[in-house]
Amino acid sequence: MEERQVTVDEGRDVASTTGPAAAVSDKDPADVHISIRGLTKQFDVRGSTVTALDSLDLDIPRGQFLVIVGPSGCGKTTLLRMLAALESPTSGAVEVRHGGEGRPGNSMVFQGDSIFPWMSVWDNAAFGLTMRGVPRAEIRESVGHYLEKTGLSAFADAYPHQLSGGMRQRVSIARAFANDPDVLLMDEPFSALDEQNKTLLQAELLRIWDETRKTVVFITHSVDEAVTLADRIMVMSAQPGQAKAFVDVPFERPRDVLELRHLEEYGDIVYDIWQHLRDEVSRSQRQAAAAPATGRRRRR
């Protein structure tokens, strides 16, 4: 089994780091796909230090759909970027236990357009596989499959400017799944879409994910979206980002998005998450109002 481990240990005993009880798995360690210990990330912003993440401990079992919610600026994207090894920790460790020879470690799906405007839908969806030199027949099969699953077969030759925003996000999803990564990292992929498209795409994502049961780490600001998609939800505190609470979502799969939202228990879970989130959102707003000079930066 291949392993990617990013560790920056500034004199702390990572193994003895403790965190919220539910963050660290009590299951067989062989089931843990992603293990995070004491993860801290600081940025220097014009002479002052911004602690984006503070001593985060988290185990993500293989095949879990983990959704992260938290107020703006609490370090969600920073965490995802460290999982993708696009950013290195200031201290602490991220260990991703890679499960498949020759497969990419992760694929990312972002908010807004992340597909190449000069490539057709087909070429966009095939991009990761083509770059890895996968045989053409395999590419044809995999891309054909995921374009069909995302309702894009008829648009294989179209270019992004000929598509709606929802269709462009479908291309991103088809590309991510076709690439067959070990882990899927999704950063607010549906936030730019209208409510109807969002609901349709959530249902499609659930259907596609059900076939593969890949480990997913998904960021959203929408509590409804979190409860609809997740096996488990991590609620983060306002900056500096820490795990404030973990909420298990017990609904059976496959899930019907609309039926789910009728259930009494669905409302209870949404309420529970808002209870955890409410103070953090207020705290984050106060921080933003009090410290405009620290210069929160968006990278997208």
Ligand SMILES: Nc1ncnc2c1ncn2[C@@H]1O[C@H](COP(=O)(O)OP(=O)(O)OP(=O)(O)O)[C@@H](O)[C@H]1O
């Ligand atoms: N490259 C960077 N340089 C300086 N500061 C950064 C950088 N990346 C992130 N930050 C800061 O780290 C903090 C966390 O940012 P991050 O984007 O991870 O938050 P977030 O929870 O994803 O926010 P949002 O919900 O608004 O997308 C913010 O204060 C941000 O300004």
